Amino acid sequence: MRFFEAFYCVCATITTLGYGYPSFSTLGGRAFALLWILVGTVFVAQFFLCIAELNAEKRQKHLVECVLTRRMTNFDMEAADIDDDGVVE
Known part of the structure; x- marks a missing residue:
């Protein structure tokens, strides 16, 4: 196969599409494919991990903002009394 x-x-292999393309026939091509597929798969997984972390961080910031900006209720005060002695410390 030519380079491109x-x-x-x-x-196509990294993205698991495959399409039934012919495989590499030379030893050099197979070595290239082996390394490229392994490295490429790790990079694709890392990319999706970064996207998931960004989404989780965004949701966490939104939750913190909601908690910090809402008004405190009696229920919140009772929940803050961890040892049930009637005093929030």
């Missing part, structure tokens, strides 16, 4: 065909084939 090989690159396209590996990208």
Whole structure:
């Protein structure tokens, strides 16, 4: 395979599309594909992890903002009394 065909084939493999493309036939091509698929899969997984972390961080900031800006109720005061002695310390 030429370089761009090989690159396209590996990208299709990394994204698990596959499409039944022909595999690498030379030893050098197979070594390239092995390394590229392993590294590429890790990078794709890391990318999705970053997206998930950004989403979780955004939701957490929103939750903190909601908690800090709402008015305190009697229920909140009772919940803050951890040892049930009637005093919030």
